[in-house]
Amino acid sequence: EPEVTQTPSHQVTQMGQEVILRCVPISNHLYFYWYRQILGQKVEFLVSFYNNEISEKSEIFDDQFSVERPDGSNFTLKIRSTKLEDSAMYFCASRGGTLYQPQHFGDGTRLSIL
Amino acid sequence: LAKTTQPISMDSYEGQEVNITCSHNNIATNDYITWYQQFPSQGPRFIIQGYKTKVTNEVASLFIPADRKSSTLSLPRVSLSDTAVYYCLVGFTGFQKLVFGTGTRLLVSP
Secondary structure, eight states: OOOOEEEOSEEEEOTTOOEEEEEEOOTTOOEEEEEEEOTTSOEEEEEEEETTEEEEEOTTOOTTEEEEOOSSSOEEEEESSOOGGGOEEEEEEEEOSSTTOOOEEOOOEEEEEO | OOOOBOOSEEEEETTOOEEEEEEOTTOOTTOEEEEEEEOTTSOOEEEEEESSEEEEOSSOEEEEOTTOSEEEEEESSOOGGGOEEEEEEEEOTTTOOOOOOOOEEEEEEO
8 A cells, every 4th residue: 555654764953953854745646744743742733735835834834844845756844943842753644636535644753852 | 623522542452342432513514524543653544534324444434423413433343453542533624734633542451
């Protein structure tokens, strides 16, 4: 069964450094998402992306965050200057173009900010 | 997006059938009901989705009464590996974001 893959599985970064989280969505999917989950808390929406542009973003997704689909297969989340509170699991999800198709998630990147 | 209410936790034993009920009193006409499963340190995994009556796949069944104000996820003959958090989500699952609640933590014991 096709799946969403994310790399790295664990990223440790010094506060203030830039980090890029990578995702390879399912190949024929058209809609892409990033979510995050702080330890012990709910899964929270960050951003959705379609047709090479952001379609919706949450309050969490401030100017320090950006997303890109650089080459038609990868989907990346960049955090420009990381803060301690950015420590969380980050999940990428994708879905197909047909209405009512569910989102499929990757297994996440655990981001630890020191 | 319709608000959902589900039990915080449930306990079961291997081999038993588990039913997790979700209340969604303000479900809208074009809302679908979707269930996800999440293991620790993994992403949510899609289990099943439905609009009305009953939907069954290889892992679960979803029962939705005529008024659609609640739904029940049924897991037949659970095993230890079904220990996870189960999320009920209700909304127009077009291209919108998903809004997760706290889910139901299911613990399956030997």
